[in-house]
Each structure stands twice: as C-alpha cells, then as structure tokens.
Amino acid sequence: MTDEQPSVRAEWPLYEVFVRGKRGLNHVHVGSLHAADDQMAVRHARDVYTRRNEGVSIWVVRADLITASSPDEKDPLFAPSGDKVYRHPTFYAIPADVPHM
C-alpha cells in the first residue's frame, strides 16, 4: 500500500477531526476519517461525528501535517517539569485557619 503514488486511485487522505461540544469548551479530538479534500472532510466529519448535536464547531486537519512528540523521548521531553514541585499550590503550607486560600 505504501508504494502507491498519489493518483485518482489512491486512498483519500486521512484527516483528524476535532469537535467543540458547545460554546465555552475547547475543540477535542474525536477520531479520524478519509476525504478527498478539506471541504469534504468537514462534511464527512459532520455526518460521522455529530449526528446527535455533539458539536457546534468542527476542525479538520490532514493527519500527515501533525507534528507530535514521540513516546520514545517521553522522559527527556517532560523531565523539565518533573522536579518543579514548587509550581503546584500544594507545595506551600498555609495554616488551615487562613481563609480563602
């Protein structure tokens, strides 16, 4: 399958789909689908992922345009935040009788 040149017979490209469930919420990744172009991807996303009012807005993006961190570099990539416990509110001891903290 991988040696197939782009042609009319090739499989439609893969898109990742993100849906905003309602106003005030982030778009959330819901899955993927195939479409010939961006407009068709939006229409297909509506039919596949929002048949029951699950969304008020849809983003689609070609899967091959996404850059992701690799699981192999998971430790070094996220290590800088590992030893910075002072970034969390619970690092600071405050007497229990101090209100609104």
Add this chain to the structure above:
Amino acid sequence: MTVSPQPDERELLEAFESTIDRNDRIEPRDWMPEGYRKTLVRQIAQHAHSEIIGMQPEGNWITRAPSLRRKAILLAKVQDEAGHGLYLYSACETLGTSRTELTEKLIAGAQKYSSIFNYPTLSYADVGTIGWLVDGAAICNQVPLCRTSFGPYGRAMIRVCKEESFHQRQGYELLMTMMRGTDEQRAMVQESVDRFWWPSLMMFGPPDDDSPNTAQSMAWGIKRNTNDDLRQRFVDMTVPQAKALGVTLPDPDLVWNEERRAHDFGTPDWAEFQQVIKGNGPCNAQRIAHRRKAHEDGAWVREAAMAFAARTHEPEETTHDR
C-alpha cells in the same frame, strides 16, 4: 510475539506490560508486541466489518417500512451502523493498516464479520428483533470493551455504546407495538424471535473451552470477560424482557437456577455456527457480493472526487512554487 526478546526489546516489553498491569491504556505510537497488534487488527477489523455488513439485513426493509416514522428510525439506525464501522476502521488504522486494505480483505473473504449477519430478514418483525436481541447482545459485548487496553478502540466503543441504546430501544418498542396488534402480528414476532434467539447466543463466540485466543486477549486487557460469561449475562438480562414482551424464548432447557442465581440454558448448535463462520450460512455469499458491488460501483465517485481535489489545489501549489 518474539520468542526471545533482545535486551532492549525486553525493556520495551516490560514497559508495555507494566502499562497493562496499571490498567493504563496503550496508545498508537507506543511500542507493542507484534501479537498484540495483530490480535487488535483482527478483532477491530472484524468488528468494523460487522457494522458495515450489518447494514444489509435491515437496509433490506427501508423501502418497505410500514410508516414514515418507522422509516425515519430505520434510516437513522442503518446510518449509525455505517458510522460505527467508520469509528472502528479509524481506530484500526492507528495500528498501521489502512481502510482500503481492510475493505479489500473483507470482500476477498480474508477477514470475517459477525456470523449473525448471515441470517436473512424475512419480515418487518425482524427489524424489531434485531434491535432487541442482536443489538442487545452487541451491547453486552461492547460495554466491557469501553475499558479495553488499546486507547483508540476503547474510545470508539464508548461512542458506539452511546448510540447502541437507541437501537435496542427502538427494536423493543417496535415489537411491543406489534404485540399489542393482531394475533397475526403477535405470531410474526414469535416466529422472528424463534429464528434469532440461537444465532444471537452464538454472537458471543465459541464456548470458553473452545476459544483458544481468550486467555491471551484477557491477559493483554483486550477482552475483559470470557465468551461464556457474556453469554450468561445476556440470557439473564433478556429473560425478563421476553416476559414483559409476552414472547417465549425457544429453549426448553431455559430455567432459573436458584443456586447459581442465574439461568440455565441449552447449548447452541455449534456445528451450525462453524458452518456459518466457514462461509456456508444462508446469506454469506450474498452479503459479500453486495459489499463488493457497492465498493466497485463507487470507484468512479472516489476517483472523481480525487481528480476534483487535485484540480482545485493546482493553482495554489503553482503560486507556492514561485
């Protein structure tokens, strides 16, 4: 799975197994044993194909629905099955296969789908029975799969399960409506239940002592329950529903066992099950032929859309090159 892992592979395997042991999810870009990947591709593909082939027995009745209400419901239901197939193909593609490849394997008969869809739908009551029993059995199978160890599969199952409840309820309501009708309609319901009961029990797969993959699948967290456990759960759920509906389940051995706090029931005809799996069920050839024809007849549409997309993108790309 590799027989003797290399040192670094041993480390990867340990990381994989500790993720499973923590009841955490495996995600697509994680390292995984080849056997885990293969088992998932086989199971998810089979599941996706079942949804897609599953459109046929009911789609058969869309043009002959008895009312506009029933027609709209059935259309929505069959559209959902297409959607479920697409969620699952999408999950399966994260394992490095492609939908085209899976479709080609289906129409070549190289991958399977649920045996239940090889039985014909002979009356409109079958639409109700499929919703009640077939989708009911599917729910029993699928609810535990929401917690399966492979992230994309579990997420697809959550979407599917949310929608499956509508399928079961519309079927049961349809049957209730017929049971309130004439003697002839009640007989139609009973006849339909008689045909679908045993094939529904077979949907859970062979008995545990004849299911060689179950132990490994459960160790990997792909399956959460054995076939027989789920079958028992389905029978126990369905008996009171049958009573409320006023139909008889066609099994003389079906009886409440106070000691086990569960129903005893008869043994499905496993020889028939094996025949259907092997391709000798009443509708196997018809289902695959129909799917192949739809795929081939749609080729020009897929190609035209690609050609259109290529043309509309041309000017943009030329500008970019300058």
